[in-house]
Amino acid sequence: MKKDNYHVLDSTFAQSLTNIIAAELNQNIIICDHHGIIIAAFDRKRISQVHEGAANMLYSGNIREFSISPADEKRLKNVRRGYDVPIVVEGRCIGVIGVTGEPEEVAPYARLAARFVQATLESNSRQQKLVQALKEKEELQSILLYKIIDVQEEERKKISRELHDEISQSLTSIIVGLRVLSEQVCGSKEQKFVLEMRDVVSKTLDNAHRLAVELRPALLDDLGLVAAAQRYIENYSRQYGITTDINFSGLSRERFRPEIEITLYRILQETLTNIAKHAQAANVKVSLKKTRREIHFSITDDGIGFTPKSLRTACENSSLGIYGMRERVALLAGKFTIQSSEGAGTTVTVVIPLQDTRDNTISSNQ
Incomplete structure (x- = not known):
């Protein structure tokens, strides 16, 4: 028929x-x-x-x-x-x-x-x-999911800017005021208290900066995926003591469609966080390559890995992060795979077409 x-x-x-x-x-x-x-x-x-x-x-x-x-x-x-x-x-x-x-x-x-x-x-x-x-x-679910992700990213960007511009400035002003106050108080006990308060506010400022970057780094919008990913990986390596090897194949000035950049950045965040929490890895390799038609992105660790059964369970049932990554890639008509074996580490691979092959319905409803 x-x-x-x-x-x-x-x-x-x-x-x-x-x-x-x-x-x-x-x-x-x-x-x-x-x-x-x-x-x-x-x-x-x-x-x-x-x-x-x-x-x-x-x-x-x-x-x-x-x-x-x-x-x-x-x-x-x-x-x-x-x-x-x-x-x-x-x-x-x-x-x-x-x-x-x-x-x-x-x-x-x-x-x-x-x-x-x-x-x-x-x-x-x-x-x-x-x-x-x-x-x-x-198709309707894809449109709805795309809209939800878009709204989430816009909200992240808004909160990140508020943290960076307003809250950070206010905390910086408090730190300066506490420093001045510590020079004016008479007793050593009072001065120590003021300095301790200044240290607390200083740590809060650092946390606000870190949270702003995790929500939506300004580098991602201003300079693109490569610059934002490099900064995130460097901070990650210092924070967790994990050695990182970055191979971005001469893409330092390359820009991609915004939805590709934010998708790969979120996958980088989620994967590196999972490695720090669960993998017990000492080394991580991050690779980004571009061909004429596709972007190839992979993250490999030398951690404890998964058994096939536990990997299926993580993908299908218990891991919202893995499900979210897979859904994001699917919206871009890409492929998301995880390869792992017990004691031999894990590799997360993403392949996304450079040409926008998503359904026209999604594009027309943005």
């Missing part, structure tokens, strides 16, 4: 039905389309001929069963003695099926064949409608 019309007979499909029915009933079968043209027949020579009996019935608008008598066989073109039954699907006549023979004898066979064709077409129609509905649901 044609993809966009559930109620149009396809000739190849009709011929397969004809072969099945003819073999089951041991009768000569023809199927005509909604114009009365024979599109399938046990005798292939009849294909493409206009069955005048079927055509007359269809064009009259009086949809009914009819027989072909010996007189009709002589009077009408391309007909043979037998019995013909309209094929009606969901209230619409989409063709005619005919069985050759004595009309009284073959009428039950013709009706049985018509019911078989109708049931098959209705089943296919329901299946195709279900597939189409599922596809539309998946």
Whole structure:
């Protein structure tokens, strides 16, 4: 059947039905389309001929069963003695099926064949409608997920700027004020207290800076993925004492589409965080390469790795981070894979096409 019309007979499909029915009933079968043209027949020579009996019935608008008598066989073109039954699907006549023979004898066979064709077409129609509905649901989910991620990123950017511009400035002013106050107090006890408070505020300022960078680093928007990733990896190495090897293949000034950059940056954050928490790794390699058509991004550690079972469990059930990474990459029509074995480390690989191949529906709803 044609993809966009559930109620149009396809000739190849009709011929397969004809072969099945003819073999089951041991009768000569023809199927005509909604114009009365024979599109399938046990005798292939009849294909493409206009069955005048079927055509007359269809064009009259009086949809009914009819027989072909010996007189009709002589009077009408391309007909043979037998019995013909309209094929009606969901209230619409989409063709005619005919069985050759004595009309009284073959009428039950013709009706049985018509019911078989109708049931098959209705089943296919329901299946195709279900597939189409599922596809539309998946497209809608993709649009919704893309919108959610976009809103999240905008909110992260807003909070990051507030932390950097407003809260950091306020905390810096407090630190300066406490330093001045420590020089003005008289007692050593009071001075020590003020200096301790200054240290607390200073640590809070450092945490605010770190949180602002984790939420949305200004480097990512200003200079791009490579610069932001390098800064994040350097800070990560200092914080956790993990040796890092960065290979960005001469991409220091390369910029990609914003959705690609933020996706790869979030995957970098999530993966490195998981390594620090769970992998017990000493070394991490981060690689970013660009081909003519794709971006290849990988993160490899020398940690304890996963067993195949625990990896499947992490991917399918317990790890929202892995699920989130996979969904982000899928929105960009990319591939996300994890390779790991117990005691041999883990590699996370992402491949994203440079050309925007996402569904037009997503693009048009941004």
